[in-house]
Amino acid sequence: MKKLKLIYNPFSGDKSFKYNLDACIKMFQEGGYDVHIFRSINTGDIEKHISEMDKDYDVVVASGGDGTVNIVLNAMMKNGIKSALGIIPSGTANDFATYLNLTSNNVEECCKIIAETEPRDTDVGLANDTYFINVCGGGIFMNVSQTIDTNLKNALGTIAYYLKGMEQLANFSPIPFRVTNSKETIEENLYFFLVLNSAGAGSFGRLAPDASISDGVFDFIGVKAKPVHELALLFVKILRGEHINDSGIVYFKDSYMKIECLKDDIKDSETDVDGETGPGFPVTIKTIPKAIKVFGKF
Numbered sequence: 001m002k003k004l005k006l007i008y009n010p011f012s013g014d015k016s017f018k019y020n021l022d023a024c025i026k027m028f029q030e031g032g033y034d035v036h037i038f039r040s041i042n043t044g045d046i047e048k049h050i051s052e053m054d055k056d057y058d059v060v061v062a063s064g065g066d067g068t069v070n071i072v073l074n075a076m077m078k079n080g081i082k083s084a085l086g087i088i089p090s091g092t093a094n095d096f097a098t099y100l101n102l103t104s105n106n107v108e109e110c111c112k113i114i115a116e117t118e119p120r121d122t123d124v125g126l127a128n129d130t131y132f133i134n135v136c137g138g139g140i141f142m143n144v145s146q147t148i149d150t151n152l153k154n155a156l157g158t159i160a161y162y163l164k165g166m167e168q169l170a171n172f173s174p175i176p177f178r179v180t181n182s183k184e185t186i187e188e189n190l191y192f193f194l195v196l197n198s199a200g201a202g203s204f205g206r207l208a209p210d211a212s213i214s215d216g217v218f219d220f221i222g223v224k225a226k227p228v229h230e231l232a233l234l235f236v237k238i239l240r241g242e243h244i245n246d247s248g249i250v251y252f253k254d255s256y257m258k259i260e261c262l263k264d265d266i267k268d269s270e271t272d273v274d275g276e277t278g279p280g281f282p283v284t285i286k287t288i289p290k291a292i293k294v295f296g297k298f
């Protein structure tokens with residue numbers, strides 16, 4: 001019999017997932033799975049559980065937001081677990097699930113996709129020693145007060161968080177970065193950068209318009225220093241997915257990139273991976289092609 005592990009946090013998002021638990025288990029059972037459950041209650045318990053669990057699960061399902069998905073992904077990758085990954089979005093920010101066309105108000109549909117469809121090969125990123133599945137970012141927001149930062153980011157999701165305040169970017173000093181990919185080295189003053197596996201999220205779903213989660217490369221988008229009126233125009237172009245060739249954007253695709261922060265007082269600042277705190281600079285990002293299989297509405 002096929003085995004499925006369901007990992008959920010009863011406190012994530014609007015805390016409503018627990019009311020759908022029986023319906024989920026029923027659908028997985030009808031899909032031919034022997035269902036095992038882990039209820040997460042403490043920081044670090046998911047990592048511990050995954051490191052100690054049997055390695056032969058066909059599917060691991062994470063119910064939670066981007067952060068929970070990232071924790072499960074890291075624990076699976078670090079413990080050599082090759083199970084397919086199912087996602088039931090139930091956090092406040094669900095960027096990657098949104099990209100997979102999974103909606104948080106339709107738990108039954110997410111379960112049905114996991115129970116009845118085939119998962120798709122998906123690239124995974126490795127930023128120094130932290131894995132990510134959707135996005136790694138950094139920039140001027142690294143300086144903003146940590147509390148406001150985290151709450152707002154949790155509410156908006158990483159991608160919207162970086163882009164929402166674009167009109168205000170001109171109030172900040174851009175940060176000098178050195179970005180080295182497999183072909184060239186670019187030194188540029190940037191407000192922020194995002195390294196994307198998916199095409200984006202929500203209103204910014206065309207941030208990397210032709211990105212693919214299985215092409216073995218990530219899309220780098222950096223926003224350069226610009227006067228305020230030009231930033232407003234650039235923002236509109238980003239919403240339309242017409243910004244890639246704009247002079248205000250640094251854009252390339254590669255499977256390798258090293259990003260160094262050249263400003264002394266913040267060069268140890270941390271990046272952001274899938275909405276969680278990521279490694280500090282310099283950060284070396286590699287694509288691990290088709291490292292995991294993921295269920296989605298493709």
Ligand SMILES: [Mg+2]
Pocket residue numbers: 123196197211212213214215216217218219
């Ligand atoms: Mg790609």
